[in-house]
Amino acid sequence: MNEMIKMVVVLTVLSAFAGGLLAAVRTGTSEQIEVQQLQFVKGPAILEILAGASNNPIADRFNLTDGEIEQTFFVGKFDGEPTTVVFENIGRGGYGGDIGVMAGINLDTDKIVAVAVTTHSETPGLGARAKDDPKFAAQFKGLPVTETIKVTGDGGPINAISGATITSRAVCGSIAATLNQYQKLKPEIAEQIKAFK
């Protein structure tokens, strides 16, 4: 009996200690990790969407609160005028988990400029093609923000990646949420973007 108690106590204390240590390290590094993610993951995606912008979109950014969520908008200036915002939404229900998708929208035309997948856990060669295959992302270019973003199987205009319907649906879900959010927050976005003239 004594032996059993000792085993339980040791395992419990050890696990508690491990949990505490990990929580501490996680809190300690979370800020630095965000900086790194911005630089290496989101940064390239933003620069890809805003190719040709005359400013630094990663530095020119502002935050808005949508209900409970804080959203960061990256501004792109073309011909001296800040016209485009890029922001990210998470697509739930990907095959391997959440898929992060950045979308750029032009405020003057209310159309999607480009989209880019940032983080995902999809299968290489299948779902991962949402990020690797430029033809998939190109489908979203130029679509108006009022468009219903769905795969052709659900009645929408987007061709899913063959063999990766779930991934394609998740990406569409993310972009649909992005367009929704954009339409809801458009007045505030237009207001904030003036600061970058």
Added chain:
Amino acid sequence: MAKTLVQEFSKGLWKEIPPFRLVLGLCPVLGVTTTMENGLGMGLATTFVLVCANILVSLLRDIIPQKVRIACFIIVIATFVIVVELLMQAYAYPLFLKLGVFIPLIVVNCIVLGRAEAFAYKNKVGLSAADGLGMGIGFTISLGALGALRESFGAGHLTVWGDLSFNFLSLFPSFEPFAFLVKAPGAFVCLGLMLCILNMLGKK
């Protein structure tokens, strides 16, 4: 039977070098050595986990009951692997992206569990730390060597660290890279060749 610190440390560098003599921890050896940089990064991460896990297991060796020792080792090792993963995300993000799923796999790397069970559980802290460090550095050297081999002959260039790299294709224009070496079967062949070389050198 008390060996000196230096002896415990140096045995991991040659006589009992983990992948080639103990033939342990082959999964990452084959999986991440597509470039030398990846191999070295993986080796350093594993070394960190090895040293920390060995020290902690050795410190707790009188408290850990015999019957749940493996569970306790795994808790300790997994904790340090997650710490390494978070640190890598915070300070070496590109390496984290390249190593991907192999970082969590350090937990089940036979070297780490094997040294905890075979050495740290039965020896003092100082010796365990030296053992962990020696094995870890030996592992790092092995990964680096294998990575250098596969990258040079398989891809035609060698990235030493970051931007410093040698491009063999530009030095020797007729050099045709042996792409087979960069794939998984080529890794096995390379490993076999290095085992052969080390055995030959060992016999002398």
